[in-house]
Amino acid sequence: MTRLPRWADLILTPLISLALAFAISAVVILAIGQDPWAALKTMVTGAVGSSYGWGYTLYYATNFIFTGLAVAVAAHAGLFNIGAEGQATLGGLGVALVCLALPWPHWALALPAAMLGGALFGAAWALIPAWLQAKRGSHVVITTIMFNFIAAALLNWVLVNVLRPPGSQDPATANFPAGTHLPTLSDMAGAIGVQWGKATPANVSFLIAIAACLLVWLLIWRTPLGYEIRAFGKSERAARYAGISPVRITVVAMLISGALAGLMAVNNVMGEAGRLVLNNVEGAGFIGIAVALMGRNHPLGIFLAALLFGFLYQGGAELALFSNIPRELITVIQALVILFTGALDNMVRMPLERLFGRRAG
Amino acid sequence: MTATDSVAGRHAAPETASVAPAIELRGISKAFGPVQANKDISMTVPRGTIHGIVGENGAGKSTLMSILYGFYRPDAGQILIGGRDAGITDSQSAIRAGIGMVFQHFKLVPNMTVLENVILGAEDSALLAPSLSRARGELRRLAEEYELQVDPDAVVETLSVGHQQRVEILKALYRHADILILDEPTGVLTPAEAEHLFRILRGLREQGKTIIVITHKLREVMEITDNVSVMRRGEMVATVRTADTSPEQLAELMVGRKVLLRVDKAPARPGAPVLEVVRLEMVDRTGVTRLRGVDLTVRAGEIVGIAGVSGNGQTQLMEILGGYAEPGARVTGAVRMNGADLPLTRTDAAARRRAGIGNIPEDRQVEGLIMDFSCWENTVFGHHRDPEYQSGPLMDNDRVRQRAERLIAQFDVRPANCHLAARNFSGGNQQKIVVAREIEEKPALLLVGQPTRGVDIGAIEFIHRRLIEMRDAGAAILLVSVELDEIMGLSDRIVVMFDGRIMGERQPDQTSAAELGMLMAGVEGGGIPPAQGQPRAHPDARPDLAKGIL
């Protein structure tokens, strides 16, 4: 088989796939009688045309970095974790419990504790599917889907029956104490004397997400555990031969994956809402799949892809605000991006290989 | 004058028969991406003959036959059946042209019955019932005519490989095949089963059918074929009459140079027992008993060879010793390493490595290597947790790479580029990477499974020499191979396994392939004394080959 040059494999293929996805999205916009060019302009100015737009774009991107990393770590172990959604949901619960447990004096104290809470709960939610996959061979794809539903029901029950303040109509927790409020990126810019944005939810979690990218990169490509995860992901038989326990790697990889998904809650629950509401994950777990696919499971790729999806999300919100195009357009674009970059990869790759093959010889 | 030159110009059909040849291939070429599997191949097979095809692994034999069967489409070339262009574009048209093929890896649906497998694709009508009853009668007839008995209602996965092969042959005959292609049919058979197969093939030839057999075993070629074609690196280098050639000449043709068909080694000087296996039993997760009380000792400085048809428990034995038995299996008995008991439950291949057990696995591509990892990453596979490759919590990749480069040079791995992914090396070089890794760790006990499967003769020589060197340096080596010749050439002691039991132990210089073959088939005590051998003039009676590696 003609192997594509590395750059073509890593950059050209996803870019062409992306272009195809956007081209078809434009057709969809035309089909509903709208102007794709105007839509694009709205999205671009809304998402990256102002510090306000950036604030939201980066906020969404932070969510997607966490879930994208979560999906990627599992993917390196050959596990398709569709459950980042549920794990992030539970992570939210963990963060909320930590934030509500104590009258935190300062966010710098609350943040590590909340991170731990979110990561633990997210990991715990990944544990059962992981264990079932490792021990009983239950397909992790199906079990994690089921666990998404169960997580939604569980959160619902907790919010309605346990954490809802008396008299409140809202299935939501009380507001977190002031000591848990994370500094936003604009606060931080302000602290170093730069006027940047205001009242946007992008917060210090964005830096944590970047750190997570770095750590995941180290984990996967520089540690023995990462070596084992990748080896197991390529061949379970070979892993066993090498003394890599499939049970251990499946469980560990899913725990790390779940923990990363759970960490997302630091951004959306602690950093943005300041309380735990229903459906706070907003599908970020599913977007994580697309992000990981587009980013080729590499932290740098994930970071870039998360920015793209953050842009789509924020641009989509602006679109809903300033045009007659419903927000669901974004769902369609996401679907097309997932389809072309993830599933129809070969459609782009095959002709490219032929092209490069001809050039090579 | 090279061997190739000596047979050049013999491409012409060995017999100029008045009737058109059954098969004529003209200028067949086929590339898989950059791999040119077949290059401008022409070949003629006269009607009613058995035609052998030999060649090293990867020479393109299977590809050529798959093209004949319409499974692959050739990039160029023409296929004539009975003198006419048969228009073979897919398997459907090949079947219509009267061609049947038994693939190296059977193409059966494991959870369907024999009957269903036979009619698949050759049903008479949209409803199954009539086809099934017709096939039942037809199978009965074929069974009687060709000694092809098999229970039509048995589910295929419950059949032995020998019977599965019969199903494949029946499939072809049911479709009225006049031309039958068999790809390495004896690799998985006991000598007795192989003998049975040859009887069937001769019977088919009597009926005027044309048969092509791909094989690696030169003695089989000598035994049953009328003509033989030799392939090398995608090209057809010669077609000769079997009666006019010899195994040595065929080997030369295959490799392109003279080959040494024997292993030179000094007598062993066994020391203290390193590995002791006591009454080892194993029941796998599906409840099948795989090992039935295996007793075995391997001493320092000796090579113990385990002969046996694959599937008789050797794999399970090696996996248990290596610490990676299939999860869910029940293992009892004892395994001692230098006198200390090794745990049998909660096994862990890493712990076994730390205990000094090295392991060259049976299947390098599925077990021994991660095909997508670079060569250098593969050179620490299984040893990646050794403290010497760590720096702090991270892996010391520079160090691993330096070591990999040294190993590549030492073991002559080609291409000498440690950054290439394992899958980009040929089979022989992949095996060298595994051997280098395991030998380099200087284990006290080395488990070796099928070390030369799919490896060319040059590499075989190299690997064999390394194993003997290790033995001479005092390592204990347990060798599993389905190649009797390899077992006989390398081992200091030979044990034969059948159905999870040790059938007996023999000294290599006091036994024969025939005797081992009987033991491998489960005949207690080996039956025939070595001196008598097989009644027919069997190639293994020749001393050079009995100790050889082909």
Next chain:
Amino acid sequence: AADPALIYDLGGKFDKSFNEAAYAGAEKWKAETGGTYKELEMQSEAQREQALRRLAETGANPIVMTGFAFAEVLKKVAPDYPDTRFVIIDSAVEGANVQSNLFADEQGSYLAGVMAGMATKTKTVGFIGGMDVPLIRNFACGYVQGVKSVDPAIKVLQNMTGTTPAAWNDPVKGGELAKAQKAQGADVIYAAAGGTGIGVLQAAADEGILSIGVDSNQNHLHPGKVLTSAIKRVDTAVYDAFKAGTEVEVGKTNIWDVAHDGVGVAMDDNNKPLVSDEMAKAVEDARAKIASGELKVVNYNTGNACPVQ
């Protein structure tokens, strides 16, 4: 002048119910004044804050939002935009630039209960709520009080559709619940369930029993088969706010009760054949008594419990 803005809650603009009533109010203002307004539909809980901020940023004023779920977010956002006026419906939020609107849902439901109690022949009526929250329990509670005022022996079957916002939008489940209640003998079913209620009304019409709509006048959905609708003048609230524009009164809470025509039951041509004179009179009596304070309908939220079941 700045355009007003309207944000709908999760059920969506066209839920034929609560949100649609708000939409109707805005459209009425638009038709009368020829003005334009911005509108936004919520897709998820987490978007609320962004929606509020974005609208405030773009200078919309006043910003009207439907649904109690905005309360918490509004508390946070309102102080950041002191020049913008916010109007929230179905919740009370304190703030110098916030106007709150509460509806006496229990009173409208009481009237609907009176009609149901009089219309039932099987002495069994049903209630199907949307999401299980105190707001909806208040609807149920008022309804039960009304039914029991006719005859304490009448049985009231109660089901909630769910506990997530999806419960506002599940007509299939609504239909099945209605069929289940019918099988248990109910012949009048009150649906306070947003979009889910459409399924309830549909199933009731299919099964040949009566239903009661909610929030908007839903009598026309199945003429002659919807007994009445417990309407809630969200449209008026929105209309008033839009009309007042940037001068909308803030720092106060409007109570929309029977006395202020904030809640009531819908009487029109569609349900005329179903409403006997006697029934009409009973409803009118109850209405008057509640308005005058003579009859006190218990609000579920005051004690977090309902006096009758």
Next chain:
Amino acid sequence: MDYATVLQILDSALRLMTPLLLACLAGLFSERSGIFDIGLEGKMLIAAFAAGAAGALTGSVWLGLGAAVLASLALAAIHGMTAITFRGNQLISGVAINFLASGLTVLLGQSWFGLGGRTPALEGGARFATITLPGAEALRGVPVVGPLYAEVLSGHTLPVYVALALVPATWWLLYRTRFGLRLRAVGDNPASVDTAGVSVVRLRWAAVAITGVLCGLAGAYLAAGLSAGFVKEMTAGRGYIALAALIFANWMPWRALGATFLFGLMEAVANRYPEIDLGPVTIPSMFMSALPYILTVIILAGFIGRATPPRAGGEPYVKER
């Protein structure tokens, strides 16, 4: 619990089972051919939308059904293209299809009807009519069996009966016909089919197409049978439940009936008893609504029976690497 309640629950279970059963059988065809399909949800959703839209525009349930089947087939074609033609990842393709349906239905619905993704309510001929089975009224009086026949079996819409009839039909097709033999073979070992001279690609396309048709019917039933019109996300996870039922059923038709009936029954019971009061504890409604998912996990854990999927399932058939 009295008999009338039991009947009512069974009646409701039968209705709620129908979309699950249709989707489950749809998945059975695809997965038996070796193509995993987690896009059942999306296909059902777009079919429901098409049925709602076409039904509302034309007033004919048959045109609605036709549109539903076509829409579902279109998504099935995308899946076939990725899984068969371009040998892509079938799971990812399924995820994408679910997203696509979820977005497109609202996008198109909003632009055509302006009802926020909802379609106008279907009335009269735009909905499936209920069918009274012969003798239902006459037999009603017969004790025990009579009401069972008249109330539970009779009085459903066409898709319910079609779904029930499809169970034996699928069994027959799978185990008694040439097509079925080949379909089972191609899911377990496509190479066996290929070397037998039968086109793997054609077989798999046929299976994927059948999946499309059945999902179309399931979606149409949701919009024009169970309810009267399309509402966004109205499939509400039924595609996933159908998938779980398929695993539970071990990819066999009769067991699919059992599994989907069980899930239908659970939903019916949860509707009827949103909270189950067990004296000291009350099982909350959230638990009841999550029960199918919990049960699926338990089933998958092998406590009830180990599932063995078609061996070649999920893997593209690649001849030349």
